[in-house]
Amino acid sequence: MKVYISIILVLTLGFACKMTNSEREPLTSDIITSKTKIEFEEEVFDFGQMTQGEKVSFEFKFENIGDAPLLILSVKPSCGCTVSEDWPDYPIEPGGAGVIPVEFNSEGKSGHQSKSITLVSNTDPRTTVLMIEGDIIAPELND
Template sequence: MKTFGTLLVVLFISFSINAQEFKFEKETIDYGKVTKGSDGDKVFVFTNIGDQPLIISRIQSSCGCTVPKKPEAPIMPGKKGEIKVSYDTKRLGGFSKSITIFSNAKNARKVIKIKGLVTKELSLEKEKSLLSDTKR
């Protein structure tokens, strides 16, 4: 029994030494107030802080209005990677969505989030742009 316990401890230590980790610059992206139909694309940037290539096997969003895109190639140790997220800004109202990342990291499942508010009003900058176009 002691041999089995020792083997289990050694296996756990060797697993955690070689475990992958990744660190996000931001774990939540706040779109703020955006107008209906505006660009809903954002990018989460992360760094592989492990000592082995990081492989993201799949990404799942909490609804069909959010489409994440995972990196296809492994992210090497010390290198940065990106997860692109596209939110459907044709849907009015507030939103808060989760994106779950499945990988070979020490914590195999990681959740990141997006949030914001889609309005039908023009933003102040768009109004200025439209006004300057009509004065020409």
């Protein structure tokens, strides 16, 4: 009896996994190797001045201005104080647009800060470097 239950469980899980994978459009080698062009509204965001410990969020808006689908393969901030999550992980058709959301945490930082976010995609060149910068002011200490 345990054997039958185990077999049914394995078949059910296998079927469920197959359904999940088939719902997504497969990434073909044509999409990954084709070259396209990405254009950002701005590649540098200056957040101005902020007090140490504050956070600032920004969305880098872009458009696929090429002739092939755009695929963003990775988005890597230069340090742990900058977070970039939830970028499009699916092909963006020519003429399509999207955003790369980033958040900068100024905790423990002071002075002028300049941080990079490296985007890897099927463009030529394959990498695009986005920047966020500004000045962190240390909080005043009360005596």
